[in-house]
Amino acid sequence: MKTQVITPHPSVAGYVSNIVVIENNNIYREAVLPLIANGYPSITFQVTDTGLLLNSQKNMDSLVLYGQNTKPIELFTCGYVVIIAYFLYPHMLKALFGIDAKELTNISIDLNFFESARSISLKEQLLNAITLDKRLQLMNGYILKLAERYKPGINNTIAFATRTIQKNKGLVSLTHVQEELFVTERTLQRMFELHVGVSPKTFSRICQFHSALQQLSQNQFTEMTDVAFENGYADQSHLIRSFKEFTNYTPLEYLKSASEFPQ
Template sequence: MKVQTLAPPSPIAAIVSHIVVLESNSVFDEAVLPLIANGYPSVTFQLTDPSRILTGEKKSYPLVLYGQNTKPIQLHAAGEIAVIAYFLYPWLLPSLFGYSASELTDQGIDLSLCGPARESNLKEQLLNSPSREDRLRLMDDYILRLSRSRKIVTDERLPYAIRTIRQHRGTLLLGDLQKELFVTERTLQRLFGETVGLTPKLYSRICQFHAALNQLGCHGFSDMTQVAFDNGYADQSHLIRAFKEFTNLSPLEYRRLAQQFPA
């Protein structure tokens, strides 16, 4: 499986944090591609062969808006695969799509039925595009049109809080953040609940886990103890518990699953 992480083009860089593209030209039996919690909602396009999917939901939507996920989203795929995910800054979700963030937590909706995506037949254009470059261009244009057609309303305390939590890889004491922002615990809870769809504590734990997951991937899942300490876990067993919570798998099971994907 070829996986690339791309920086968004400058016109949408204030909306999109990063873009992930997964591709495989191999014909193989059904596989499950997990979208692991990373603290970002996403607009995701998936191209696959539904006739080869036996255990998953056959009625899958090619173009989906996902809110925050606390459990892995399972994409059942087979045949030629293309997945393009645009990860959005969390504080923009309600302004861009008109949903309360809590409505979309651990949920996905068929985006092809909504607003500009429906009006431009985005799903059909993506499905009929001959190349990855064409699909990326269509997605870029969609995000840009959407941002220009919406009034972005953001409490500036929230972007600061989210960036600070991510910079500290989820280990920042929330009491310190509240003091820095001059807000109460209840106010911070409300800001996150309405706009992010998660509590500040859960969002921090997701950021902490994702930082550890990235480090494990870079080191081939070796030295779990050091990775645990580097990312604020008391010991290796606490990291393994977090791993099972957010992936439903042990680190070894996750690594084995990843190795099954064809190149």
């Protein structure tokens, strides 16, 4: 499996945090690639040999918008696989798509549901494109089209709030964030539900979990208790409960599961 993390083109860097591309043409059995909560909604293009999937109900749309997810989402793959995921900044759903972010929490929608993608046959263009560069150009063009349509739709207050929470790996006081923005607790709650899709507290917990997940995935630890304490968990049991909530696995079970994905 070949995985690339691509820096977004400057033209879309204000909307897209990062781009992840996964390619594999050696999966001879069905495999499940989980999408785990990381605080970012995404536009994901996927090509796989759906005809090889054992359960037809697992056939997936090839171009999907994912909102914030607090539960793992399973991508079923088999045979030739290409996945291009554009991870949007947390506050971008409302700005780019003009809908309340809460409506998309733990939900995925075929992008053809939106006239903005359907009118330019984006899915068909991506499926017909031969090279990765061409597909990235198409995705970039679509992002810019959305940005132009809803400009100026970015809420700077919620952008600051999400940036502050992410920078502090979810461990910043929400009262401090409210004071910095001169807003009440209820106002901050409403803004997060409208623009991000989850409460400020839940978003903070996702950021905290994601920080721990990155440390584990990069094998930057000796003891599990070190990961717990370095990421603000009270103890190892607290870390394990968080992992089970967001992945359905304990940390060690998750690492074992991830290592079994075909290479």
